[in-house]
Amino acid sequence: MRFDVAAYKLRTPQSVQEALAWMAAEPGALRPLAGGTDLMVLLAAGKLPGGQFVNLWPLRELRTIEVTSDSVTLGALTTYSDVQAHPVLQQEFPMLVEAARQTGGWAIQNRGTLGGNIGNASPAADSPPALLCYDAELELRSAQGSRWLPYHGFHTGYRQTLLRPDEIIARLRLPRRRGQRLHCYRKVGPRQAQAISKVCFAGCADLEDGRLVSVRIALGGVAPTVVRCPETEHILAAATSPAALDEAAARASLSRQMAPIDDIRSTARYRRRVAENLLGQFVAVLRLHPGWATP
Amino acid sequence: MSDGSGQQIDLHFVVNGQAVTVRCHPMARLLDVLREELHLTGTKEGCGEGECGACAVVMDGELVNSCLVPAAQAAGVQLRTVEGLAAGGRLAPLQEAFLHCNGAQCGICTPGMLMAAFCLLQHNPHPSEEAVRVALAGNLCRCTGYAKIVAAVARAAQEGGDAL
Numbered sequence: 411m412r413f414d415v416a417a418y419k420l421r422t423p424q425s426v427q428e429a430l431a432w433m434a435a436e437p438g439a440l441r442p443l444a445g446g447t448d449l450m451v452l453l454a455a456g457k458l459p460g461g462q463f464v465n466l467w468p469l470r471e472l473r474t475i476e477v478t479s480d481s482v483t484l485g486a487l488t489t490y491s492d493v494q495a496h497p498v499l500q501q502e503f504p505m506l507v508e509a510a511r512q513t514g515g516w517a518i519q520n521r522g523t524l525g526g527n528i529g530n531a532s533p534a535a536d537s538p539p540a541l542l543c544y545d546a547e548l549e550l551r552s553a554q555g556s557r558w559l560p561y562h563g564f565h566t567g568y569r570q571t572l573l574r575p576d577e578i579i580a581r582l583r584l585p586r587r588r589g590q591r592l593h594c595y596r597k598v599g600p601r602q603a604q605a606i607s608k609v610c611f612a613g614c615a616d617l618e619d620g621r622l623v624s625v626r627i628a629l630g631g632v633a634p635t636v637v638r639c640p641e642t643e644h645i646l647a648a649a650t651s652p653a654a655l656d657e658a659a660a661r662a663s664l665s666r667q668m669a670p671i672d673d674i675r676s677t678a679r680y681r682r683r684v685a686e687n688l689l690g691q692f693v694a695v696l697r698l699h700p701g702w703a704t705p
Numbered sequence: 706m707s708d709g710s711g712q713q714i715d716l717h718f719v720v721n722g723q724a725v726t727v728r729c730h731p732m733a734r735l736l737d738v739l740r741e742e743l744h745l746t747g748t749k750e751g752c753g754e755g756e757c758g759a760c761a762v763v764m765d766g767e768l769v770n771s772c773l774v775p776a777a778q779a780a781g782v783q784l785r786t787v788e789g790l791a792a793g794g795r796l797a798p799l800q801e802a803f804l805h806c807n808g809a810q811c812g813i814c815t816p817g818m819l820m821a822a823f824c825l826l827q828h829n830p831h832p833s834e835e836a837v838r839v840a841l842a843g844n845l846c847r848c849t850g851y852a853k854i855v856a857a858v859a860r861a862a863q864e865g866g867d868a869l
């Protein structure tokens with residue numbers, strides 16, 4: 411066995427408040443443990459540094475999905491199975507549902523959480539591109555209170571985030587939008603189940619009165635963090651008709667916003683090409699959309 | 706598991722209908738608690754990293770990989786392991802179907818396959834072939850080529866009944 415459990419301490423709080431009080435008392439000493447689908451893998455591989463963990467999994471208050479007329483708010487412990495089962499998410503946030511469906515296998519989907527996916531801060535994670543496109547906001551909570559931040563900007567560098575050592579991710583909020591919205595999510599990996607992405611693409615576009623009013627594009631696996639691609643979004647959003655969608659300019663701009671690397675899962679060249687091709691598919695979906703105003 | 710030094714808890718849960726208490730480290734893997742402490746060695750370790758499903762068990766009605774569950778998260782749960790399928794010395798119909806269809810060869814994946822299939826049939830007694838394949842996608846088999854396993858699950862579903 412490559413690990414020694416005696417190197418760890420795992421404390422189970424009775425409430426979120428108690429967890430936060432422990433974290434405030436020893437800032438940086440306690441790390442959250444949710445579904446364990448990232449941390450327990452590291453443990454078994456002998457790669458999890460020893461220390462204290464706080465067991466969030468039993469805290470039911472972090473596993474709620476609340477729907478209001480303006481937003482859907484998901485507790486950090488919302489699992490991939492919870493996401494797939496929720497009718498409002500199926501209807502209005504299909505890219506998040508698709509990301510959940512394509513994450514791991516069934517047993518992973520029953521235990522892996524959105525908070526863990528964000529907290530793990532992998533640049534190749536599959537929900538973040540969808541969350542970025544949907545303008546998600548995060549509630550970070552500490553013993554001092556809570557703060558809401560846009561998810562965009564939360565990842566500041568490779569595995570770096572704005573989370574303070576005394577904070578947990580408590581909830582995520584997705585603003586609802588009525589009206590026409592087009593969604594396009596694609597994950598490219600070595601096989602369908604259980605595989606980490608080489609490249610993951612999420613794109614959505616809002617139409618009003620037959621015109622594009624906004625486009626959002628986010629990618630995983632092509633830079634040190636998941637990224638939004640504002641330059642490409644502007645190029646596509648400027649189109650006033652399907653024929654005016656400038657795919658060549660969009661592809662060229664996408665290339666400038668990526669910084670892919672060679673690693674065990676793929677090469678930089680492959681990732682760049684695949685990301686551009688996925689953008690091409692998104693442009694095709696946009697072009698063929700029946701919602702455009704007739705000239 | 707290590708020599709058992711460090712933090713220890715008294716973990717209570719129900720496994721295959723029987724209440725148990727185990728003294729263990731809260732970060733010990735549920736897989737090791739089942740195999741080493743409770744001697745329920747039907748649950749297998751394949752990869753130890755969540756990829757293969759050989760360690761799959763049903764926890765509070767949901768399929769989980771026991772190699773990724775820290776013991777403390779099994780506090781108070783209802784667990785079903787492969788030992789809990791057969792009853793009174795008789796194989797469950799799902800196990801009979803695996804036998805009949807040759808759904809097992811070397812057998813290392815079989816406990817996990819059975820638990821994933823059992824859990825699926827509990828959620829969805831009449832799954833499509835596609836649903837069977839999706840439910841079993843996290844369980845790897847290096848022997849059978851999967852077709853016979855899928856056929857076994859379909860057969861068990863067809864024969865149906867409550868006692869899967």
Ligand SMILES: Cc1cc2nc3c(=O)[nH]c(=O)nc-3n(C[C@H](O)[C@H](O)[C@H](O)COP(=O)(O)OP(=O)(O)OC[C@H]3O[C@@H](n4cnc5c(N)ncnc54)[C@H](O)[C@@H]3O)c2cc1C
Pocket residue numbers: 441442443444445446447448449450451466486487512513514515518521522523524525526527528529530531534535536537573577578579580604605606607754755756
């Ligand atoms: C076989 C397998 C397949 C996988 N496939 C995919 C895949 O296809 N796509 C994908 O994106 N991921 C995949 N993963 C990775 C993993 O399942 C996800 O990242 C999952 O969402 C992690 O959630 P968790 O609750 O299990 O996290 P944990 O392992 O409990 O925690 C992960 C990290 O997040 C931190 N954390 C957890 N919760 C919080 C919180 N509320 N606040 C602050 N920090 C927190 C922890 O401290 C830790 O650093 C896979 C893993 C396995 C084992």
Ligand code: FES
Pocket residue numbers: 749750751752753754755756757758759760761770771772773
């Ligand atoms: S041993 Fe647990 S998934 Fe392989």
Ligand code: FES
Pocket residue numbers: 808809810811812813814815845846847848849
């Ligand atoms: S029967 Fe040998 S791995 Fe499945």
